[in-house]
Amino acid sequence: MFTRISRPFFSRPTLDVARAVMGMRLVRLEGETRLAGVITEAEAYIGESDLGCHAKAGLTPRTAVMYGPPGHAYVYFTYGMHWMLNFVTEAEGFPAAVLIRAIQPTEGLEIVAARRKGRPSAEWANGPGKICQSLGIDRALNGHDLCAPEAVLFVENGDPIPDSSVTIGPRVGLNSVPEPWKSVPWRFRVTQGIGDQG
DNA sequence: AGCACGATTAACT
């Protein structure tokens, strides 16, 4: 069976967490309904010195969650219409997080399909905004404790993904971020076995 | 109070 991931998992170097979540299940509970998918892409955002990370602005109302304890959700709004889901990592006081960029939906497919109406299944959750749309994640889940017994958003163990199936490369969407932060290889994605991204 | 811009997406040409 699948076991829930507990806090020590997130209280580690962010790059380790970003790699380790490959193949794990992201689970969202909506009352009696369970929605879930296998994580196939993630990126690391690490500290105030990382100019691609929101924490470059220091401790603000928006970034406060990243400064808090690990194992919580950092959910933020961007481009006037999209929500993004992150897992807070590392020790409390150090601002870092893993952005979940893609999942392959495995449970609650009827609801996911309805929320992604008219689109092929391959495009249901192959982007950070699409994940939040399909799983019903928004501001209400910012700061949510992923490790609490009563959590409605959490992570479960999945089948481990071998290194041969994981591609590492630069993060996406940081077009105006200066080097080296724009190009550091802090993006991980499953390119064989699960998912359909190449 | 005003401003520029964004860890994106979908719909165009």
Added chain:
DNA sequence: GTTAATCGTGCTC
């Protein structure tokens, strides 16, 4: 390939 949509955030005045 380009671009509109759309608004919270952090910065400047």
